[in-house]
Amino acid sequence: MTDAHQRSGCPINLSLEVLGDKWSLLIIRDMMFGNRRHFRELLTKSEEGISSNILADRLKTLLEQRIITREDDPTHKQKGIYSLTEQGIELLPVLAQMAAWGYKYLPVTEELGIRARLLSEGGPKMWTEFMDELRESHLGAKRRRRSGPSVGERLQAAYESVVNGR
Amino acid sequence: MTDAHQRSGCPINLSLEVLGDKWSLLIIRDMMFGNRRHFRELLTKSEEGISSNILADRLKTLLEQRIITREDDPTHKQKGIYSLTEQGIELLPVLAQMAAWGYKYLPVTEELGIRARLLSEGGPKMWTEFMDELRESHLGAKRRRRSGPSVGERLQAAYESVVNGR
DNA sequence: GCAACCAGTTGCAATTCGCAATCAGTTTAG
DNA sequence: CTAAACTGATTGCGAATTGCAACTGGTTGC
Numbered sequence: 001m002t003d004a005h006q007r008s009g010c011p012i013n014l015s016l017e018v019l020g021d022k023w024s025l026l027i028i029r030d031m032m033f034g035n036r037r038h039f040r041e042l043l044t045k046s047e048e049g050i051s052s053n054i055l056a057d058r059l060k061t062l063l064e065q066r067i068i069t070r071e072d073d074p075t076h077k078q079k080g081i082y083s084l085t086e087q088g089i090e091l092l093p094v095l096a097q098m099a100a101w102g103y104k105y106l107p108v109t110e111e112l113g114i115r116a117r118l119l120s121e122g123g124p125k126m127w128t129e130f131m132d133e134l135r136e137s138h139l140g141a142k143r144r145r146r147s148g149p150s151v152g153e154r155l156q157a158a159y160e161s162v163v164n165g166r
Numbered sequence: 167m168t169d170a171h172q173r174s175g176c177p178i179n180l181s182l183e184v185l186g187d188k189w190s191l192l193i194i195r196d197m198m199f200g201n202r203r204h205f206r207e208l209l210t211k212s213e214e215g216i217s218s219n220i221l222a223d224r225l226k227t228l229l230e231q232r233i234i235t236r237e238d239d240p241t242h243k244q245k246g247i248y249s250l251t252e253q254g255i256e257l258l259p260v261l262a263q264m265a266a267w268g269y270k271y272l273p274v275t276e277e278l279g280i281r282a283r284l285l286s287e288g289g290p291k292m293w294t295e296f297m298d299e300l301r302e303s304h305l306g307a308k309r310r311r312r313s314g315p316s317v318g319e320r321l322q323a324a325y326e327s328v329v330n331g332r
Numbered sequence: 333g334c335a336a337c338c339a340g341t342t343g344c345a346a347t348t349c350g351c352a353a354t355c356a357g358t359t360t361a362g
Numbered sequence: 363c364t365a366a367a368c369t370g371a372t373t374g375c376g377a378a379t380t381g382c383a384a385c386t387g388g389t390t391g392c
Contacts, residue, residue: 008213009275011268011282012195012261018272019264022186022349029178039370047174051350056371078358078369087271094267095178097260098185102177105253106184109175116177124290187379205339217381222340244338244389 018065019091023050023058025098028084028091031068032134033115033155037081038073047112067091083138089131096120096127111162115155126151184231185257189216189224191264194250194257197234198300199281199321203247204239213278233257249304255297262286262293277328281321292317 007013019025030036030046043055059082062068067088073079099116102108108116119126130151135141149157173179185191196202196212209221216224225248228234233254239245265282268274274282285292296317301307315323 007215008278009273010195010213010278011265011272011274013192013214013268014272014274015264015268016188016191020186020188020191022182025182025186026179029176040368043370047176048179049173051352052371053373054350076358076369078371080370090267090270094260094263097263098181099177101256101260102179102181104256106177106180107175108177108180112174112176206337209339217383218340219342219382220380223379225340242338242389244340246339 018061018067021058023054024062025091025095026050027055027058027062028067028088029095031082031084031088031138032092032095033152035137035152037083038079039082042082062088084134086135086139089134089138092127092131092134093124110166111159114158114162118155118158122151184227184233187224189220190228191257191261192216193221193224193228194233194254195261197248197250197254197304198258198261199318201303201318203249204245205248208248228254250300252301252305255300255304258293258297258300259290276332277325280324280328284321284324288317 007017026046026048027042027050030042034041034045036042036045039055039059042059043050043052059068059070063070065087066085069083069085070080071083073081096119100120103113103116103120119130129146132141132143133150133152136143173183192212192214193208193216196208200207200211202208202211205221205225208225209216209218225234225236229236231253232251235249235251236246237249239247262285266286269279269282269286285296295312298307298309299316299318302309
């Protein structure tokens with residue numbers, strides 16, 4: 001896991017060297033949209049069933065790359081709380097574009113596609129708002145009060161609506 | 167390489183099952199920005215040095231996923247011409263966001279970062295124009311004549327300007 | 333004819349992946 | 363107080379993937 005073997009200084013290549021595998025972006029996704037902040041939450045509450053050694057390894061590299069941080073949970077001596085950094089939060093547009101593409105071309109299920117659809121329809125303006133919400137919950141940033149439900153709440157409500165209403 | 171083991175119907179997960187490795191998106195990148203259309207071009211003219219068996223394997227899965235197509239080159243009985251499909255062309259926003267993120271946070275070299283910078287500054291409007299150009303060169307689509315150099319030409323000129331002018 | 337070029341394929345060693353079991357400390361229920 | 367459950371991982375091991383180098387069978391240009 002040494003970072004000595006850099007292939008080129010191309011931004012796409014460098015991004016892929018950090019994120020180019022089947023799990024890293026899924027962990028980010030769960031932290032962003034599923035509000036998972038503990039190891040166990042990421043391990044058990046995901047659709048795909050990552051195994052614990054892979055999760056531990058990916059969290060380690062995401063920490064090294066400063067995409068997430070880890071701090072102790074004051075309520076539990078063993079729990080750690082993982083948070084997105086600004087750098088991690090700014091992966092949202094990447095995920096949003098990837099979700100939009102997958103939604104358009106791959107066999108997405110209805111309940112898991114609804115977030116992608118809303119996020120795609122909302123466009124960059126909605127992404128920016130959601131990123132501000134993430135800055136509040138992950139970085140403790142102050143945020144102007146908005147009227148109405150947050151983007152996170154709207155996405156979650158839409159998801160539950162599809163799940164319950166079928 | 168059977169596609170039986172699908173992990174979930176989430177659009178991000180499905181996208182990662184197709185593109186979640188260190189090479190697939192680099193091949194797409196070279197086809198889009200480097201105008202590589204033949205096996206040898208993709209093999210030898212890339213910064214990163216993919217090996218031929220990996221390239222052959224990735225081209226195969228990209229074909230299966232309908233992200234690219236392959237046709238015989240009429241000028242050479244052995245050459246194949248790889249082209250992006252509409253589905254492949256619409257990966258441009260994903261690459262653009264990934265490039266913008268990498269440009270902002272990773273140790274990108276000046277000459278390889280200039281395209282990312284221009285594409286990021288140009289925004290979705292420039293992406294749309296570039297996608298139209300790709301539709302012309304890869305799908306044979308007719309395109310309204312534009313005044314001035316194309317996006318592809320502008321990116322290439324900027325790259326060469328940095329390479330020569332340092 | 334022959335060297336260079338074409339798109340891959342093959343063999344093999346090294347690495348990574350994925351599953352299951354396990355670990356040691358912490359908290360909670362009774 | 364004790365036992366069970368929970369915490370964030372770690373370990374062992376077989377399977378799959380990766381990466382390098384050599385090679386194949388054919389085509390093209392000189």
